[in-house]
Each structure stands twice: as structure tokens, then as C-alpha cells.
Amino acid sequence: MSNSMQNITTDFLVIGSGVAGLRAAIELAPHGSVIVVTKDIPTESSTEYAQGGVAVALSDEDEVGIHFEDTIKAGDGLCREDAVKILVEEGPARIFELIEWGAEFDKEGTKLAFTMEAAHTKRRILHAHGDSTGRELLRVLVNKVRSFTTIQRMQFYTVVDLIVEDERCKGAYVLKSSEFGVPGSELIAIHAKATLLATGGAGQIFSRTTNPAVATGDGMAIAYRAGAILEDMEFVQFHPTVLFAPSAPQFLLSEAMRGEGAILKNIFKEPFMKNYHPDAELAPRDVVSRAIISEMVRTNSSHVYLDLTHRDSEFVKKRFPRIYSTCLQYDLNITRDLIPVSPAAHYMMGGVKTDINGATSIEGLYAAGEVACTGVHGANRLASNSLLEGLVYGYRAGVAASQQEGQGSKVKGQERKTSDISAPDFDLEEVRTSLRRLMWEKVGIIRCGVSLNEAMENLSMWRSILDMDFNTRRGLELKNMLTVAFMITEAALERKGSVGAHYRSDYKERGENWQRHIIVVRTPEGTKVT
Numbered sequence: 001m002s003n004s005m006q007n008i009t010t011d012f013l014v015i016g017s018g019v020a021g022l023r024a025a026i027e028l029a030p031h032g033s034v035i036v037v038t039k040d041i042p043t044e045s046s047t048e049y050a051q052g053g054v055a056v057a058l059s060d061e062d063e064v065g066i067h068f069e070d071t072i073k074a075g076d077g078l079c080r081e082d083a084v085k086i087l088v089e090e091g092p093a094r095i096f097e098l099i100e101w102g103a104e105f106d107k108e109g110t111k112l113a114f115t116m117e118a119a120h121t122k123r124r125i126l127h128a129h130g131d132s133t134g135r136e137l138l139r140v141l142v143n144k145v146r147s148f149t150t151i152q153r154m155q156f157y158t159v160v161d162l163i164v165e166d167e168r169c170k171g172a173y174v175l176k177s178s179e180f181g182v183p184g185s186e187l188i189a190i191h192a193k194a195t196l197l198a199t200g201g202a203g204q205i206f207s208r209t210t211n212p213a214v215a216t217g218d219g220m221a222i223a224y225r226a227g228a229i230l231e232d233m234e235f236v237q238f239h240p241t242v243l244f245a246p247s248a249p250q251f252l253l254s255e256a257m258r259g260e261g262a263i264l265k266n267i268f269k270e271p272f273m274k275n276y277h278p279d280a281e282l283a284p285r286d287v288v289s290r291a292i293i294s295e296m297v298r299t300n301s302s303h304v305y306l307d308l309t310h311r312d313s314e315f316v317k318k319r320f321p322r323i324y325s326t327c328l329q330y331d332l333n334i335t336r337d338l339i340p341v342s343p344a345a346h347y348m349m350g351g352v353k354t355d356i357n358g359a360t361s362i363e364g365l366y367a368a369g370e371v372a373c374t375g376v377h378g379a380n381r382l383a384s385n386s387l388l389e390g391l392v393y394g395y396r397a398g399v400a401a402s403q404q405e406g407q408g409s410k411v412k413g414q415e416r417k418t419s420d421i422s423a424p425d426f427d428l429e430e431v432r433t434s435l436r437r438l439m440w441e442k443v444g445i446i447r448c449g450v451s452l453n454e455a456m457e458n459l460s461m462w463r464s465i466l467d468m469d470f471n472t473r474r475g476l477e478l479k480n481m482l483t484v485a486f487m488i489t490e491a492a493l494e495r496k497g498s499v500g501a502h503y504r505s506d507y508k509e510r511g512e513n514w515q516r517h518i519i520v521v522r523t524p525e526g527t528k529v530t
């Protein structure tokens, strides 16, 4: 373990290597040196696992105005209209550009193929290799990134904190730590004139999630510690259909399956969605997730089923090859068997508050993708709008950050050492598991004042972790997960009403002043939630 900290200077620092981070890096590359830091292998991001696709108004029957209306409706009154307008209007250009760079979206004949997903009124979801859309986007973006000599990628570096001086972000401290529990050997201060967070979401704070292991809310937590404003943290989207089978991973069964006709059935094999919403399987995600929970409670079961067996098996295998082969590994043949599913945490609508150019409340700090809250998703994200958001707002944040004044230069008096940090005197893994279970049980799909206050009481027992220093990726992740867990729970307590994905059984109506956005910010006096 080193005693002294290393220093690196670059023009731009991008933290995270999913769609938003890479798209931003491509925009920054012509303007100076760029470092893209990622805490795992570069492809380990939510983008890699995105199945369904990219929503974009490009089909003959569609219009950007209709995509706008659908997004606003799904957001349940809390979308920022200017941000949505940009998303739907700039989306087509970002997609054409990707196609020019080599993206292979699925086609019907010579035309792009579009599928349907919940709460869309038109077939507008582009997909690639059936159900590997995110992987295709990454392939193309990584190739493009490789074509720039100005972009350096650093993998297996976990971000520790942002470097902030005179209320300006001037880079970040990162820790080389290739293995989870092994203390990091190298602490590096990366000094940059602009820093861009693209760290994705925080699904790992819930015991059931579709998110990869890297989604521990790092960007939200470090931004909070630096004093940035976070917004809409109570809005967590739960995906209705996630594989529920002993010994199988929590694998997403794309909403596109319901778009192609899959039916939800309870354990008595009875379809039930029509009893909950006129749009049945294609009702908004929060409605479908709550309907599944109700049905599970009613039938005293841990899951429901997704049934696609009535569709032609060759079509199913071709349309969902990744889902087909993954389920087969667990003895489930989606062309013949009913698939056990239940909901899981999927997406954070809230995050680090940004303007329409990705600028946060801290000078020199930008954010894009799931870590950011542009207001584009409001209280509930429209399916398949997130890859589009990563492309559109990654691009915009890259353009804005490239104009940042000043230069990356070493900051005085902020020397940090890993050698002073001793191993924690508690079991990190035990706390991590308890935290995830607590959040799922008390701050999950259906919340109430009692469950949220219980969550706060339990979280408070671990509060001292927030002031600790760690020299392992696992330790840093736990601190970040706890930070985000506090923010979600506090915001959920503050919103006394049910809107979008935030549902309180003790306040089933929207409540007073429901159109306000709740913000969370760290102040010298403590956390302010207003």
C-alpha cells in the first residue's frame, strides 16, 4: 500500500463507461485529453444488460410529438417538458449517427424493425440481436472511443470522492482495487477541468434487482458528499418481470416479451392483468408491478408466471435469443414453459440534478444517464427511454463539459493516504445484505410511514459508516449504498402522496403540492430534504 498519493492531470474526467459516459467521451475527445474511469471491466454496466431496446420516433406511423406525449404521460405529471422535448427531438439524430458508426439494429426486410412496450402508443422500440440492444450499443461506442488517441481508459479504479476546491469540482480520487475485498494499492488524484459522472444507478441497494453488481449508487453518493443537489430520489422504478427461480440469477425478462404478446398468470394459471388495468399486460410498469404483488399476496405465492408459449417457438427463439438461452440454463424453456417471475428494483428516476446540458449545481461537475436527474423521466420512466437518454444527454453533457473554462491542475493541500485506513471492525458483507433486505422490505414497491420510519431507524444504526474511510471497493460501495438508501428513504417520507412509481399505502392520493420536486442536499447542518 502506498504512503503518498499519485497525481494525474487531464482535461476531462469521465466516471463510468456505459452508454452515457462513452457518448460523452466521444464528444470530449476532440477538445483535449479524456480519462474514462471504470471500477470493473469496461463492459460491466447496466447498458450491457439492457435488453428491450431504444425508444425513438422513427417508424412511418410515429411522430416525435407522440413520443413526447407518451413520455409525459408515463412520468405522471413530474417530467420537465423542455428535457423531454430535447430527448424525443434529438433522439433520431443520435440513432442515425450510431447506425453510421456501425450499429446493427434488427430489420424487417430493409426497414428498421420496431416493437411495442408498455405505455407506448406506437411500435417505436428499436432492438438489436433480438434482446441484446445495450450490448450492441456498447460494441459500437467502444469501437468509436478506441478511434480517439486522446481517450485513455482506466479499468478497475473505484472512485472514492470528488476533489472540490473553492466550490468547484476539480477531478476525483480513485482507488486501484482489482479484487473486492483486497485493499487498494494505489490512490490516485485525477485532476481535471471538467468531471462527468456517468456511473449509472443504485439498484444494488435492493435485495431484488435487475441491475448488475456495479450499480451501487456511487455517483449519487460522491456528488452528495461534495454538496451537489439531488432530486426525485423517492422515484425508484420496479420492473414487473424478473426471473424468480431457485438458484437462478435475477434475470430480466424484457417488457418486449409482453409487447410480443406474453401474458401474466397467477399460480393458478389465471390471467389477471385485465382486472387491474384496461391496458392489461401493457399498463404502465408501476401498475403492473403492484398488480403482481397484489396477486402474489392474494394467492399466497412468491411469484406469478409469464406465458409466451402460445407464440410460434421459432419466432420466440429468434426474437429473444438471450432470454431463451439464459432460461434454458435453468431448465426453463420459454417456448414451452410458464416462466416464474416477480418484480425487482430496476431504475432510478431521481439522481444528481442537472440542467438540460448535464451541468450539476457544482461548477465543473456534469452528470448524464441514470445517475443524473434531468427531469426527463418524471415520476416513472417510459420503457426503453433510458438508452436514448444516455445517448442524447451523454452527448449534450459532453458538448457542455468540453466548453468548461480553466485547466486541470493539481489542487493543494488535499493529500490523502490509504495507509492510514484500517480494516473495518464489522462485517461489511453482513451489513450489505441486511441493508439490501431492509430497503426491499421497507422502501420497496409499496411503502408507508410506518415502514419508512422503521427503515430510517435501522439505517441510523449504521450511520457511523458514512464517516468512515475505506480502502476496498466493497467498503466504498457499502458507504455509497448507505448514503443513497438514506436519501431515498428520506425523500419517500417527505412525499406524503402516491405519484408514479412512488406508492404509499397510507397516502394513496397524490396529496397536496404533489407537483413539486423533492431535493436532497448535504449542508454543514446536516442533510436537508425539501
Ligand code: SIN
Binding pocket: 050, 051, 052, 053, 253, 254, 255, 256, 382, 383, 384, 385, 386
Ligand atoms: C426491458 O427490456 O424490459 C427493459 C427496458 C427498459 O427498462 O427500458
